[in-house]
Amino acid sequence: MLEETFKDPEVEAQPKNILTGFRFSKEKIDPFLIFFTVFSSIFIILLAMKFRIFQLWSEFLNSSLFLKYMTYPLLFSALFIICGLLFQTYLWFLYKPVDLDKGEEIDWPFITVIIPAYNEEDSLSVAVDSVMAASYPKDKIEVICINDGSQDLTYYYMLRAKQKHGDVIKIINFKKNQGKRRALYSGFKSARGSIIVTVDSDSKVGRNALRNVILPIVKDKDTAAVSGRVSVLNEKDNFLTRMMTIRYGVSFDFGRAYESVYGAVFTCPGALSAYRKDVLQKFIKDWANQKFMGIPCTYGEDRGLTTYVLSLGYQTKYQSNAIVYTMVPATINGMNKMYLRWARSSIRESILFARFMFSPYREKNKFLPIFDFIFLNILYPFQIISLFLISYSFLVNPLFLLRHLAFLTMASFFLSLYYLKTNKSLKFLYGIPYALLTAFALWWIMPYAAMTMKNQSWLTK
Numbered sequence: 001m002l003e004e005t006f007k008d009p010e011v012e013a014q015p016k017n018i019l020t021g022f023r024f025s026k027e028k029i030d031p032f033l034i035f036f037t038v039f040s041s042i043f044i045i046l047l048a049m050k051f052r053i054f055q056l057w058s059e060f061l062n063s064s065l066f067l068k069y070m071t072y073p074l075l076f077s078a079l080f081i082i083c084g085l086l087f088q089t090y091l092w093f094l095y096k097p098v099d100l101d102k103g104e105e106i107d108w109p110f111i112t113v114i115i116p117a118y119n120e121e122d123s124l125s126v127a128v129d130s131v132m133a134a135s136y137p138k139d140k141i142e143v144i145c146i147n148d149g150s151q152d153l154t155y156y157y158m159l160r161a162k163q164k165h166g167d168v169i170k171i172i173n174f175k176k177n178q179g180k181r182r183a184l185y186s187g188f189k190s191a192r193g194s195i196i197v198t199v200d201s202d203s204k205v206g207r208n209a210l211r212n213v214i215l216p217i218v219k220d221k222d223t224a225a226v227s228g229r230v231s232v233l234n235e236k237d238n239f240l241t242r243m244m245t246i247r248y249g250v251s252f253d254f255g256r257a258y259e260s261v262y263g264a265v266f267t268c269p270g271a272l273s274a275y276r277k278d279v280l281q282k283f284i285k286d287w288a289n290q291k292f293m294g295i296p297c298t299y300g301e302d303r304g305l306t307t308y309v310l311s312l313g314y315q316t317k318y319q320s321n322a323i324v325y326t327m328v329p330a331t332i333n334g335m336n337k338m339y340l341r342w343a344r345s346s347i348r349e350s351i352l353f354a355r356f357m358f359s360p361y362r363e364k365n366k367f368l369p370i371f372d373f374i375f376l377n378i379l380y381p382f383q384i385i386s387l388f389l390i391s392y393s394f395l396v397n398p399l400f401l402l403r404h405l406a407f408l409t410m411a412s413f414f415l416s417l418y419y420l421k422t423n424k425s426l427k428f429l430y431g432i433p434y435a436l437l438t439a440f441a442l443w444w445i446m447p448y449a450a451m452t453m454k455n456q457s458w459l460t461k
Helices: 031-050 053-061 065-094 124-133 154-168 180-190 209-219 239-261 284-288 301-311 332-356 367-396 398-415 417-423 426-441 445-451
Strands: 111-117 141-148 169-174 195-199 203-205 223-232 272-276 315-326
Touching: 053 065, 053 367, 065 239, 065 367, 111 124, 111 180, 111 209, 124 141, 124 154, 124 203, 141 154, 141 180, 154 169, 169 180, 180 195, 180 284, 180 301, 195 209, 209 223, 209 272, 209 315, 223 239, 223 301, 239 315, 239 332, 239 426, 272 301, 272 315, 284 301, 301 315, 301 332, 332 367, 332 445, 367 426, 367 445, 398 426
Parallel strands: 111 141, 111 195, 141 169, 223 315
Antiparallel strands: 195 272, 203 315, 223 272
């Protein structure tokens, strides 16, 4: 059962705010964080010198005319990536979740929680019960469960949840599977709340998640979408799920954290996100019927929603204190399928974002999303070219590859200390094999996704 793999977040172990004393920040300087960042950067540079990485690259790139020509784009990309990482780290320093001020009282709005489900008989009850157990006024919440033509007992468990919790539970039943996008659309159209929260049917929300995920919307009229913090529910299943726990931790507590500072989180995940209903109403019909390359879009509905919100000039934020626990694939094949689906939706929505990112779609923080967008998209070709050159270098000098593996292992160790700092757990060590797995075994995901964009299969269902 899911409950057996889940540590109930009665007291949510949320990392304390990690800030420096920049003028935009109200928090005090975190000396350990500054020391850790500076020390890690210096150590990685010294490590590269110790392993003669710079010298070996220089010798290798000068060994032929073709490789000499490759030097310039590689150097430019490397310098741009270093600047981008420094930029991201600076923004990460500034991040803090929106919270209630001391003594502040909120007139909590009526919200709608939407839970779409397809063949989730094992987890649906856990998801619904966690929503109902959340610390949100029970007279200001409705829960809409959508059965997307399930072939198991999902609909039965929805009926049982309604019997248990009463009329607060609404049920929409599709006789045939229509896809998650259509299921969400039916929920959006039926919602009575001024704020809509999406929760995946294989997830379990933390006790304070509903309150915290809507706070940026309640306190800022310019914010229309908010991402929660997704953690791994089945972390203890095997070695892979433990590695993915680190991946999720860095993706949210670093990636979405710095994006939130400039109000352009690119993906508000289906596992837990909040949306301003009056903003959704402006585009949900177009979103529900979204096509790309002439083919209806089936996956990436959460990334698509976020792109539409951004295109209207609204802010999208991240709340690290709004925690949801979700199931992740426990096999390499399942992980590859999930990443492939994410990669395809990322390519699609990146193209759509690029179409309006230079337009006057927003008044403030317009340049920062553009810079970060370019930075993120230059990583993929740089990774592929670097991997090709490293592999080729092995034929020229086998010692070069071995030194690279040792260097990457040590660098991954120190970079993974970020997880140790924020979560205070030795689980950060799983970040080392995951970094190597990403570099050498997952490089094909993005190019293969680009070549198969017309494949709209959900892959995991």
